[in-house]
Amino acid sequence: MIDLNEMGIKARSVMRFVAQAPIERRNAVLCDLADRLIRSTEQILAANELDRTTGKAAGLAEHLLDRLLINRSRLEGIAADLRNVASLPDPLGERFDEKTLSNGLHVYKMRVPIGVLGVIYESRPNVTVDISALAIKTGNVALLRGGSEAIHSNLALVEVIRQALADHDLPPDVIQFIDDPDRGLVAQFLKMHDYVDLIIPRGGSSLHAYCRENSSIPVITGGIGICHLYVDRSADLEGAIQVIRNAKIQRPSVCNALDTVLLHKGIAARILPLLVDVLTKDGVTLHLHDSAYSLLDRKGESAVVLATPGDFDVEWLSLNLGVKVVAGIDEAIEHIHRHSTGHSDGILTGDEENARKFIYEVDSAATYVNASTRFTDGGQLGLGSEVAISTQRLHARGPMGLRELTTYKWVIQGDYHIRQ
């Protein structure tokens, strides 16, 4: 039986060793880990094969077996990601908000690790390496809880990670894995606020909701995006169609893919037939609100259906798209306030005043003007690496990179200053 509290105590006790390790040492662990993973290919593939055999016997669906898979090329990808994280700038130690007060006290904030991260994830074993690398790079400790179907793969990977830490005089307990399939442990894990500073769920929306509802530790929730694009009267229609197409079809299964298009009534009759032409060629089914349906002649087509009210509160994650005509920007913003999950929403417009209005009045983690919602991604926005996309409001919103795994302390330096 796993003793979670004991793991928590160990985690706290090794925090400062990794927090104080110089960046050269943290990076060396990551590069060394990349080499070690390649050298351990046979053991890792064998462990993964065991998981997949067990999964097949248990009737795991094909797409889940694929998520579970580690092969030579995926392992090389994991190693390349490690070297990329090693190449990123050190987020620790940065000074900011520096000032000298009128009494002469010198004050600044210094960036430091958050502390202990609790990560709960599902079948992809690459998350084990990915999150361990981000934790080590940012001086954090991690307690990992992976899916039971990947248990052998995860244990094989964690062993290599812990060896790499030990080789560089860092405590292996910087990365600990909860090796027990008991689901009750997750509930207990989520209450370990004395030992864990932040819970990061990596998985579907039900995992996020479960963590949020049952955790006494702050949780980075995210992963649900009901995303909108509003086409303003002044938009460039050809540009708008290309952006909508990209946002919908470039990767329909992810959270930043487009779910609903709102069309200004002044251009709806012109753009709608073009949109239907382009999107149906790509296999998209359009769910038209009454306001749009009535504008279209082609009601017999199977790819154009009358929307049900619920269609505007669904994250499609597939080649479906809601379309509604609105009287103008105010109605568009009102619709977004009512139906958006605050992930990624945008306006397509040629009018600067409306762009400004949209930016001020729409409060989504990523608020767009004239761009595809698919850019809500740490890599695309220049963070170098992505921990999660947060749709909660505290600490970090939107794509989280290395810096979002840090916090700060105040440093206050005086000359034997006393408070009057």
Added chain:
Amino acid sequence: MIDLNEMGIKARSVMRFVAQAPIERRNAVLCDLADRLIRSTEQILAANELDRTTGKAAGLAEHLLDRLLINRSRLEGIAADLRNVASLPDPLGERFDEKTLSNGLHVYKMRVPIGVLGVIYESRPNVTVDISALAIKTGNVALLRGGSEAIHSNLALVEVIRQALADHDLPPDVIQFIDDPDRGLVAQFLKMHDYVDLIIPRGGSSLHAYCRENSSIPVITGGIGICHLYVDRSADLEGAIQVIRNAKIQRPSVCNALDTVLLHKGIAARILPLLVDVLTKDGVTLHLHDSAYSLLDRKGESAVVLATPGDFDVEWLSLNLGVKVVAGIDEAIEHIHRHSTGHSDGILTGDEENARKFIYEVDSAATYVNASTRFTDGGQLGLGSEVAISTQRLHARGPMGLRELTTYKWVIQGDYHIRQ
């Protein structure tokens, strides 16, 4: 019966009105509220008198009755604080991390309100005005849960606040008060993660612990400071004594007051008698660890006692002080890691190398070099106002000002950009 969910829905529905109100309007509400409070003095004092009469009849202790008290001069103080908050710069709308990516996308973060704050506090009714002002200034909505002993005062104050909002075309529901003494409501309040973004407890450590353990919403915990000063061998002894005296006696009942002094063995025999002389004159009882006790001749004095081991894990909040002799900076840091609550800890030294080492290795919300721990305070550190002192690690650490009641959104502007 109060319907908390209904209050939550109302709170969410008015969020954007206060978030989008221009700073002139938010400040006007605060200034107007200051005037209105003064004009409503008679009603407020009458309501407060009712609370105090009830409290007296219920046998409330004198210091609690004092906390409850609103008189003319305290009301004037509250009004002056409102005008001060109105005079501070607007934290909203600030752009940061602005950049243009190689593909031409223009990206920045914009500071926006957190959303809905849940504030739980005890007997001081001034918190009702204080936190409402901070919420309005920062564009947030607040749900307030004050102590039952101050209920009439709180309701009188909230009425004035809501009138001031209405006068400036803002929804009164920006500030809502939970008017029901049922303690079970607090447990329910702490689970309202669909409606509340952040819980701020204002009160003693048991309130903080209760919120932390029972909340599914992030909680700003704080309020417990076991604070240390380490006197290095190279410290200026006269300066060190003055800083220790200030940190201990300037206001012993608060969280940033000093609890433990660690003395380098090389100067312990010299500084200890001086420290005893100075501090006992001020009424301080010194709890000496063996290592210090053995250095002192004056063992009969009642103000100098042999420490028990538990004395180094207590927040004194009174004129008591633990003293221990250490071999050097490493033992001092080790002691702090073991016993500090991560609030405020410092080194007194003339050695730059040791100052640097202390800053890097001690990770307290406020880490000091050559200054009194009493500076851990929003007002002292130039924040203009203080929401709380956080000893949790996420979002904000140490003194929290207006900016710490905000978050950000990403704004991404392109020219019909699509993701490749």
